Amino acid sequence: MSDDQPVPCGRRGRIDLPLIAWLTVIWMLLWSGATWGNLISGVVVAVVLCVLFPLPPVELGLRLRPLGILLLAKYLLHDIIAASHKVALLAWSGRVGPAAVVRVPLRCRTDLMLAATAVAVSSVPGGALIEVNAVTATLYLHVSDADDPENVARTRASVWRLERLVVRAFGTRDELERVRQEPPSVERDSLGDAP
Amino acid sequence: MSNVSNWSKAADLISAILLFIGAVNCLSGVIGLLRLPDVFTRSYAATNPQTFGMLMLLAGVALRLRSAFDLGTLALVAFFQLLTSAVAAHLVARAAYRTGLLGETPLLYDELGERPPH
Numbered sequence: 143m144s145d146d147q148p149v150p151c152g153r154r155g156r157i158d159l160p161l162i163a164w165l166t167v168i169w170m171l172l173w174s175g176a177t178w179g180n181l182i183s184g185v186v187v188a189v190v191l192c193v194l195f196p197l198p199p200v201e202l203g204l205r206l207r208p209l210g211i212l213l214l215a216k217y218l219l220h221d222i223i224a225a226s227h228k229v230a231l232l233a234w235s236g237r238v239g240p241a242a243v244v245r246v247p248l249r250c251r252t253d254l255m256l257a258a259t260a261v262a263v264s265s266v267p268g269g270a271l272i273e274v275n276a277v278t279a280t281l282y283l284h285v286s287d288a289d290d291p292e293n294v295a296r297t298r299a300s301v302w303r304l305e306r307l308v309v310r311a312f313g314t315r316d317e318l319e320r321v322r323q324e325p326p327s328v329e330r331d332s333l334g335d336a337p
Numbered sequence: 338m339s340n341v342s343n344w345s346k347a348a349d350l351i352s353a354i355l356l357f358i359g360a361v362n363c364l365s366g367v368i369g370l371l372r373l374p375d376v377f378t379r380s381y382a383a384t385n386p387q388t389f390g391m392l393m394l395l396a397g398v399a400l401r402l403r404s405a406f407d408l409g410t411l412a413l414v415a416f417f418q419l420l421t422s423a424v425a426a427h428l429v430a431r432a433a434y435r436t437g438l439l440g441e442t443p444l445l446y447d448e449l450g451e452r453p454p455h
Contacts, residue, residue: 171410226362226389229381233369238378243434245448264384264423270377270430271423273449282449284377284430289445 161197162188204254210311217307218262221300242288243272246301247326248279250309250317258312262304269297298325348400355397362390376433384426391418 162185169184170176232238250256253276260274260281273282281301287293302325309321369382395411402408433439434449 168413171406171413174406174410176406222385222389222392225381226365226386229369229385230362230365232378233365233372233382233386238374240443240445241375241377241439242445243447243449260427261420261423264426270380271427272430272434274427284434286378286381 158192158197162192165191204312205314207311210307214262214307214311217304221304239287240289241284241286242294244269244283244285244288244294244297246281246283246298248281248302248305249320249323249325250305250313251279251320252314252317255305255309255313255317258308259301259305262308263301269301348403352397352400355393355400359390359393359395359397362386362393366390376438377430380426380429380433383429384422388418388422391415 165188166181166184169187170180173180173184248256248259250259256274256276256279260271263269263271263281263283269283269285271281272284274280275282283297283301285294285297306321309317313321363386366382366386369386370379373379373382392415395415399408399411402411
């Protein structure tokens with residue numbers, strides 16, 4: 143896991159062993175039985191699927207860092223609890239402040255890190271992901287109660303924090319270097335004052 | 338003997354509590370879906386309490402089933418639930434933004450800028 147060459151994975155028309163193993167594990171879990179019959183039928187189904195529906199080549203660039211994954215899971219769980227608590231309160235009271243669409247530029251560049259951050263961000267309290275720009279690595283969030291600039295700043299900070307945690311869990315060394323830098327400045331911040 | 342049954346009673350009790358918390362969370366998600374004013378806040382309501390409620394329900398069921406294989410299946414359910422609900426919420430929010438379903442209250446400002454602020 144230490145070399146930094148991105149591993150090409152899921153090449154068209156090739157048999158991709160990790161993918162087949164993963165599909166077979168899912169198959170066996172779904173049939174809930176670790177029998178030879180399930181194993182063999184699972185492998186057959188997985189190979190047929192890989193041949194019939196080949197995946198486009200993806201620069202995976204994935205590293206698994208156990209400590210980082212643990213920290214990410216802990217933060218996500220905490221985040222999901224906080225978010226559902228907040229939404230539950232909102233639901234019972236039924237009152238929402240004015241909203242805004244907020245730009246959050248990210249530091250990571252690979253598609254996988256961007257996608258993982260975007261998925262993680264969906265659990266941020268009070269922010270719905272509206273658009274992802276993969277070219278500029280920018281997320282656009284719908285933030286409620288945006289009349290409070292501190293709330294907007296807090297949402298941005300939590301996105302950047304999640305990005306760092308995601309990269310620390312799955313990122314390459316290059317990406318780790320990137321997220322060590324300060325988050326990019328958001329120059330249109332003062333737009334909030336406009337009527 | 339009584340020790341074992343005490344442990345399983347405790348696990349059953351915790352499982353019942355987790356199932357209750359999960360159900361209450363799912364309920365508050367549904368209430369939010371009905372009461373909140375626009376698509377975006379509704380999409381939070383449809384994902385966050387629902388996801389947490391689902392995780393609690395799965396944990397409760399896991400404590401009741403107590404078999405390694407079923408735990409694996411439940412973990413799989415949790416994994417795909419987390420992955421897909423995020424994507425679904427994003428697609429709903431994106432479609433709502435692009436078709437201008439922004440609700441009654443205008444946006445304070447819009448840094449995506451594909452739509453002029455009201």
